[in-house]
């Protein structure tokens with residue numbers, strides 16, 4: 001059955017009060033053959049209907065991206081930058097509508113949703129200012145050799161549910177600025193704000209350059225195994241990343257994997273606790289801990305351990321947990337039931353450890369919604385699930401150490417290597433320790449925050465390749481050596 005191509009009216013309200021959103025295919029917002037509901041994690045009730053794309057609908061999106069590629073790649077970087085900056089301005093124009101959808105589907109407070117959109121716009125602007133000149137490798141009287149970078153073709157973008165707008169914006173900007181076209185698939189838990197980015201692009205990006213399809217996990221599997229896909233940019237969990245890598249092997253698609261982390265922060269005893277504790281707390285509990293680069297293991301020197309724990313417990317107890325649509329809420333729910341149940345199981349496992357002390361939180365309030373109070377746990381060492389696994393939620397273990405070298409060793413004893421940080425008044429000493437962390441990004445006296453101009457990615461099981469910055473953009477292109485003789489020579 002052909003896909004209905006008649007554009008649907010924006011934000012059309014369906015019987016039952018659910019708003020309906022369409023997919024972006026070939027420059028039009030279209031409905032699909034099948035629907036799926038999107039739930040609010042704060043109420044557990046459906047609030048929106050989006051397409052559950054069929055294989056045929058996906059094929060149409062991939063074909064539209066393929067057809068748009070030759071003309072888009074022929075444009076200059078300046079022309080593509082101009083389009084993307086207009087797209088960024090359109091996102092800003094629509095920010096209130098996108099933020100409301102983001103809060104409803106993801107759970108974060110509305111103020112946080114607005115900041116995510118602001119950061120997404122900034123990321124597009126930053127990515128588009130990166131200079132992609134060819135690199136002159138040799139220039140002698142005999143020959144000139146240049147390293148140039150060519151667009152790859154149709155890029156598949158796949159995103160996670162924790163910060164869906166920023167992940168989508170970053171992938172769109174990188175793929176399109178470098179001359180590729182794209183088919184983007186958001187998480188089935190949080191498709192709405194991403195579909196609204198598609199609406200914002202109407203009339204700005206040429207038809208087919210960007211396509212956004214919504215659906216379940218099988219849609220991701222179809223997309224990544226399609227022979228027309230030249231590159232996959234994936235953000236999500238390690239087990240899915242492995243499947244994506246396997247799928248890419250069928251046609252040697254280029255792959256960037258941005259996967260999970262279990263970030264350690266190491267706090268030396270000379271820090272100013274008044275400044276450092278609030279910063280550490282935010283880096284652990286922002287977005288209810290659902291950030292790939294959140295602090296997930298906090299190593300604190302024995303001299304200040306008890307005081308840091310006391311201050312963390314107070315900050316955690318003060319947090320106003322609630323529906324992100326209510327103005328007073330400082331922290332929203334966990335995004336989905338599977339994640340909520342995983343976190344409750346981690347809590348139960350932790351409670352069964354005799355030395356574990358839950359000094360704050362540990363409570364899932366009664367009633368609708370996947371709410372868990374910010375939880376701080378002490379008394380643990382490595383070898384238990386809460387320390388060894390990525391919780392990806394508002395539960396933080398604080399671990400005591402006596403010797404900084406030992407703390408670095410413990411931080412590195414993890415299969416993950418996304419990022420990490422060292423905190424000290426002595427920045428030179430902290431930098432020396434930070435360099436020893438086996439991670440993609442090592443910070444001193446800060447933790448977290450992505451910047452479109454600075455490469456980002458994971459070591460070890462936290463990923464393959466880099467996004468952002470010149471290094472990231474080159475991951476969206478094929479390097480090509482162009483060698484030209486400077487003197488007339490007979491062709492061989």
Ligand code: NAD
Nearest residue numbers: 159160161186187217220221236237240258259260261292
């Ligand atoms: P997930 O792996 O379950 O899903 C991610 C995406 O993959 C979703 O869009 C999903 O529909 C899709 N998918 C599922 N099966 C697929 C398949 N077989 N082929 C292709 N796509 C498929 O991850 P999640 O639960 O949405 O996200 C949480 C994880 O993401 C955490 O581990 C977190 O640390 C990680 N994450 C990493 C970064 C980073 O930049 N490194 C950023 C955000 C989140």
